Amino acid sequence: xxxxxxxxxxxxxxxxxxxxxxxxxxxxxxxxxxxxxxxxxxxxxxxxxxxxxxxxxxxxxxxxxxxxxxxxxxxxxxxxxxxxxxxxxxxxxxxxxxxxxxxxxxxxxxxxxxxxxxxxxxxxxxxxxxxxxxxxxxxxxxxxxxxxxxxxxxxxxxxxxxxxxxxxxxxxxxxxxxxxxxxxxxxxxxxxxxxxxxxxxxxxxxxxxxxxxxxxxxxxxxxxxxxxxxxxxxxxxxxxxxxxxxxxxxxxxxxxxxxxxxxxxxxxxxxxxxxxxxxxxxxxxxxxxxxxxxxxxxxxxxxxxxxxxxxxxxxxxxxxxxxxxxxxxxxxxxxxxxxxxxxxxxxxxxxxxxxxxxxxxxxxxxxxxxxxxxxxxxxxxxxxxxxxxxxxxxxxxxxxxxxxxxxxxxxx
Numbered sequence: 001x002x003x004x005x006x007x008x009x010x011x012x013x014x015x016x017x018x019x020x021x022x023x024x025x026x027x028x029x030x031x032x033x034x035x036x037x038x039x040x041x042x043x044x045x046x047x048x049x050x051x052x053x054x055x056x057x058x059x060x061x062x063x064x065x066x067x068x069x070x071x072x073x074x075x076x077x078x079x080x081x082x083x084x085x086x087x088x089x090x091x092x093x094x095x096x097x098x099x100x101x102x103x104x105x106x107x108x109x110x111x112x113x114x115x116x117x118x119x120x121x122x123x124x125x126x127x128x129x130x131x132x133x134x135x136x137x138x139x140x141x142x143x144x145x146x147x148x149x150x151x152x153x154x155x156x157x158x159x160x161x162x163x164x165x166x167x168x169x170x171x172x173x174x175x176x177x178x179x180x181x182x183x184x185x186x187x188x189x190x191x192x193x194x195x196x197x198x199x200x201x202x203x204x205x206x207x208x209x210x211x212x213x214x215x216x217x218x219x220x221x222x223x224x225x226x227x228x229x230x231x232x233x234x235x236x237x238x239x240x241x242x243x244x245x246x247x248x249x250x251x252x253x254x255x256x257x258x259x260x261x262x263x264x265x266x267x268x269x270x271x272x273x274x275x276x277x278x279x280x281x282x283x284x285x286x287x288x289x290x291x292x293x294x295x296x297x298x299x300x301x302x303x304x305x306x307x308x309x310x311x312x313x314x315x316x317x318x319x320x321x322x323x324x325x326x327x328x329x330x331x332x333x334x335x336x337x338x339x340x341x342x343x344x345x346x347x348x349x350x351x352x353x354x355x356x357x358x359x360x361x362x363x364x365x366x367x368x369x370x371x372x373x374x375x376x377x378x379x380x381x382x383x384x385x386x387x388x389x390x391x392x393x394x395x396x397x398x399x400x401x402x403x404x405x406x407x408x409x410x411x412x
Contacts (some may be wrong), residue, residue, distance in 0.1 A: 006378070016368070020054040021063075032079050033079060034364050044093060046092075048076065050369065053372050056385065061375075087106075088111075089108060090111045092107040103161075115140075156173075156174050157174060175206055200399065203243075203244065211298075225293040227316070258324060261324070264280065276333070277331065278312060285309070286357040290309075314351070338358065345367065
């Protein structure tokens with residue numbers, strides 16, 4: 001990496017920050033609701049979660065002052081407290097003008113992203129922000145969303161007043177495979193009212209589907225988009241830890257990223273895909289929101305079929321910069337050569353050379369992990385403040401995560 005590469009990274013960090021600083025509601029009653037995507041009047045609760053570390057990064061980089069960011073987060077928290085919740089959980093989407101839930105599900109993952117991001121702000125700013133964030137965490141009624149499936153303790157994905165009425169309003173799906181939801185176990189285990197035994201049963205309640213593509217062994221979910229290997233890693237430095245089973249999730253994300261890249265390279269009939277143009281994940285494409293993944297995917301006895309269209313999401317490779325720095329930086333250099341891909345907030349959400357398409361849309365849940373991962377690569381800001389939390393330290397202890405090297409010392 002050279003000075004020019006650092007400038008490219010810094011430019012993208014600034015573009016991501018500007019998205020979160022500008023694309024919010026400034027009305028008194030709904031202040032701080034972050035726009036789900038440009039051109040849309042819905043706020044994403046997960047995007048708000050990503051905005052809080054983005055503000056911390058902005059202060060550290062001198063984009064805004066400490067007080068400017070602190071006041072913004074305080075006003076955002078006041079808005080969050082006015083939003084109707086269900087057993088402490090927030091709706092996935094909120095109308096930016098009214099602050100009301102427009103038939104959106106109460107989501108365990110989106111609420112988790114909100115509050116995991118909130119922990120970073122809590123530890124950085126302290127005071128009332130810290131008090132209010134941990135109060136919101138404490139108000140989560142996790143038992144309401146915990147169920148037993150086939151002898152395994154699992155978390156239900158969501159509840160809705162409008163959908164799944166034949167299932168009492170609960171989403172029939174649980175977090176039963178490896179995915180971006182790993183952050184939930186930290187939010188649950190850190191609670192004083194959760195025993196170590198229960199925390200471990202939950203953590204070991206999802207199935208680890210392990211398969212190989214080329215030379216890469218990967219624990220994956222059914223569709224295996226790249227973002228599932230990135231979101232929790234944006235906050236927790238898995239490169240320093242092995243889990244309670246001695247598994248290395250950081251190495252798993254390295255393998256998943258390299259497999260994703262190679263899968264793109266092997267699909268040579270699409271001119272978009274090559275060694276510097278890769279990244280199959282969830283994104284806003286030419287025909288709406290899409291989710292693409294790479295092998296290994298599917299489940300035992302259940303094949304996964306997808307119809308690739310040649311699209312690439314730049315944030316996919318950038319969010320893997322801590323796993324594959326050389327490959328991700330080469331991709332970042334290549335993105336600069338695509339006309340129209342860089343606009344107001346840096347790299348847009350996707351492009352497709354096979355159809356000559358370049359998106360003009362930005363998504364909060366894509367710009368969020370991008371700014372966090374790029375800054376972590378250079379400075380480790382989010383990792384630093386997240387790991388300073390006593391709540392998270394308590395989670396690590398209950399979940400029996402060990403620093404790499406400690407498990408060898410214990411055996412000796």
